[in-house]
Amino acid sequence: MTTTETIAAPRPAQKKKFDNKYRDFGIVFGLIAIMLLLALNTTTFLTGQNFINLFDQATVVGLLAAGVTLCIISGVFDLSSTATLAVSSIIGVTITQQFGVAAGFFGALIVGTLMGALTGIIVVLTKVNSFIGTLAMSIIYRGVAIVITGGAIVAPLPEQMDSFRTWTWPSLLGLSAGSVLMLAVMSGLGILLWRSTFGRRIYAVGGNKEAARLSGIRTGSIHVAVFAISGLCAGMAGMILASRAGSAAPSMATGIELTAIAAVVIGGTSIMGGQGALWRTFAGVMLLTVIGNGFNLLHWDTTYQQVVTGVLILVAVAADGLFKKKYGS
């Protein structure tokens, strides 16, 4: 009796560990499975040009999602990212007209960061639920964008156009400069989250704000900082989007902020905060992009793409919830 018990005892622990690991990398398995499927069923998926396109399509959502990941892990939502994107790229273009392309790009990033910080300060000081607070800020920012432009499209001067398109030029491995920037930001923020004291504090604040506060962490500063980073990412995304279009407009990228949040969630970052990683977000963004790509390559009706995306979000969140219930926290 005793012997059977001692032999049997470790088993549940091993099973738990396996489930844990499986859950950890479920998103990667999903991504690989879909890529395999596409590689086997199409001749065009595994081509260099298709991969360049894939990364191009992932660039804007990827940049936004990178910033939003930090917000969600720290326990706040950011619905204002694409409104920030619009305003910062409009101001960027306006600066370009006056002071040149480099100044314009730099200006867009500064404006994005400041707007993100402002959103953060308002959310922290008013103690409004971040979901509502950032929704309100996004409406305000879209309004500001219309006020600045009078509702029109703004574009750099014709002679600036060539250099303004910098971010669409091919660079490393044939990827566009914008895609390379997105990958660099993903890696940079990923390492920051993984290894820096700032990253540790982000996890702590998202995991238990009161415990973090009683450990001496200035939780308000952390939230302002993640919103500022999200704003910087939005500034970059706006810069690239404007560079591609050759112009900026108040309605730019409307709705993409939700795609970014969806990518974060599909990657497996917990919407409850305190758990997640940037590689997850990268996997989530790529999964969404590859699905879109697949619908194109297979000539499927792209209307169904939305249905698939919605189902994926539900599955990801439900899996997270079920896991929590099973193993408690």
Place this chain on the structure above:
Amino acid sequence: MAIQQVSTQDSVQPTTTPEITVAGLGKRYGPSVVLNDINLSIAPGEIHGIVGENGAGKSTLLKILGGAIVADYGTLSLDGQPVKISSPRDSIARGISLIAQELALIPERSVLENVFLGRWSNTAGLARIGSDAEHFARLIDETGFELDPSAIVGRLPIGLAQQVEILKALARGAKVLCMDEPTAVLNEAEKARLLLVMKRLAAAGTTVILVSHYLNEVLELADRVTILRDGRHILTGVAQEQTPESLVRHMVGRDVDFLIPEIPEVGAEAPTALKVSGLSSSKVAEISLEVRRGEILGLAGLVGSGRSETLLAIFGADPATAGTVEINGRRIPGGSVARAIKAGIALVPESRKEQGLITVRPVSENIALATLAKRSLAGFVKWQQEKKAVAAISEAVDIRGVRQNMSIAGLSGGNQQKALFAKWLLDPPSVLLVDEPTRGVDIAAKTRIHKMIAELAAKGTAVVVVSSELEEVIGLSHRIKVMRHGRIVAEFDRNASRDEVMASAFLK
């Protein structure tokens, strides 16, 4: 003995107040028995007081009677008939209503809607407000309450909101009211009114079972009193034969079930490490205390007397409205936990889950959190160094069989508590504030934590200990201060008896 299986088919709303009898009633949570072999009989129309120390089991007993908790052992009988009550719904059907400390009302809705919550009279789903209003008027007549049925509950003072809760119970046909610390949140006038209400209800035949910390109140009101100690039934007697002092005597005097380590004397020349002068916050008033290096100061008092809030105010976590905190003679600016930590204060908070642990993060990250900057280079964690530091401190506080990268939620209560100590010991503080250091941990961990506190003090740390367990406070501390209603009301040296300390916490 298992609870006797009785069908709930015969649950007819009683028209008369039943006699309540419990026999061999018991309740346990895991290994700890919170209520053991309670035998008690409560007559119809009686006001029955239940008193005891923090953790004596009085709320548990009340909740079992009120159906919020199911007993593990024993029987509950109404008028001699064993009944099975497994939910508040069952007990309401039997005419028993529990009025908890946190009122179960919907603050945004009117008094009338709340009184008949979920049982509004209706025709095919359409509310018949007139019928409810009539019923309400009858209830008001019976109780003598002055309540406007259209008032919004959230805007009522707490005393009136409590009356709404009582009306709600009566509207559901309650013949027995179980009230948990009903006067704790009331002012003097509201208190007097509530006591009057209870007397009137009892005179009209309603049984009132009352749990309260306020012994004078219980003695004034109750017909009989039951005293619990450590989950055991000590005595049930006629209230008039008791005095506050006699109650306290029965409430204390239990066996010490753990060993307190040797606490070394503090040298006469030891300098003051912590000096608090006239500190006030929204929860505490005019707190002044001094703790020397190597000294352990205990803060005793009832739950809600402001002990934890005193620690939070010293730590800068609750904003101070007046007063100063000095560490080693240097005043620290208030209102910032970060500055308090920098000045050398550490806090092991009251609630592990809510204030202490980042449950979703690994053990190592939890332990390293408060001292991250010490082991970093250009903002990045020196993780090899962190791994070594965490391993060393985990061994020092004796966290056993734990992988550093496992979630801290997976640790036992004792190990979690030790991890919270370890977090601060990575950079030993000059002043350690400890709130309920051994709540919910087993005896072995408890002994280890006591030893740890004693060792820290021996090395020169000034310690302030808050605990609801009087033995713990008295055993660990060089001096004890007692709090009541947010103020320090008495001080004792370590030779004080339990009775003396208890008396000053309970009595005026």
